[in-house]
Amino acid sequence: MNKKTRKRFRVLVSHHFNVIFPMMKPEAVDVLKNIRVVLARPSHPGNIGSAARAMKTMGLTRLTLVAPRDFPSAEANTLASGAVDVLEQAQVCASLSDALADVTLAAALTSRRREIAAPLLTPRDAAGELLACAAQGQQVALVFGNETFGLSIEEVEQCNLLVTIPGNPDYFSLNLAQAVQVLAYELFSQTGYGLDALRQPVEHASHAQVEGFYQHLEHTLQQIGFFERRPPDRLMRRLRTLFNRSRLQREEIDILRGMLKQIERHAPAQPPQP
Secondary structure, eight states, X not given: OOHHHHHHHHHHHHHHHHHHSTTSOOOTHHHHTTEEEEEXXXXXXXXXXXXXXXXXXXXXXXXXXXXXXXXXXXXXXXXXGGGHHHHHTOEEESSHHHHTTTOSEEEEEOSSOOSOOXXXXXXXXXXXXXXXXXXXXXXXXXXXXXXXXXXXXXHHTTOSEEEOOOOOTTOOOOOHHHHHHHHHHHHHHTTTOOSGGGSOOOOBOOHHHHHHHHHHHHHHHHHTTTTTTSOHHHHHHHHHHHHHHTOOBHHHHHHHHHHHHXXXXXXXXXXXXX
């Protein structure tokens, strides 16, 4: 995605979220709800289930099936794991034209050269334009072909973009669900949804707590004779620098001071230095 497209997407998404959720952190799903995955003529129900699982993992929930050979299917439900709800809400259409009736931007995934003038992009490059369109409330579709034959020329011609996943030219064979996963990930990774939701809350130690630890550390090192023939001031400066780099947490301070107490309890008292 070039800088101009990236900037445009960020502005659009920011405006979209501020209108709907003022003063709240944007939820990736609010952009992704306008993006559907379209599987054209899938022949294996297991791939449908695996694709649903890949979608839901990345915040996509809208699945459209064009003339599936076997659906609904117990095998699809099994491989969907916790994404059976995506299958239950899936739309089934007789043709790709029906599936794209209300779509304004459709991207066809292809692994073959096509004699078509449509732009050929990688998933990463295409994601910005797809998300920008979705952020405006327009309907976007990711179109995947049959596991064996892919998309026909007629089906590709109904799409606005061609997307290909670069790979080993000597052996490139992605499963349908794997291809869905790659595109879904690239979309999700560019929504601005960070890792904060996965991080544990951290309470950093206050200045007073850190200074208390340094005093305790110096006292313990003095007690065990660590400063013998060593300049205490210089060593403590080095130790302060070492611990300051790590931005100690309150829990870490408690652990370190607990260790110092145990050392003091078991270490023989040293005579005071002259």
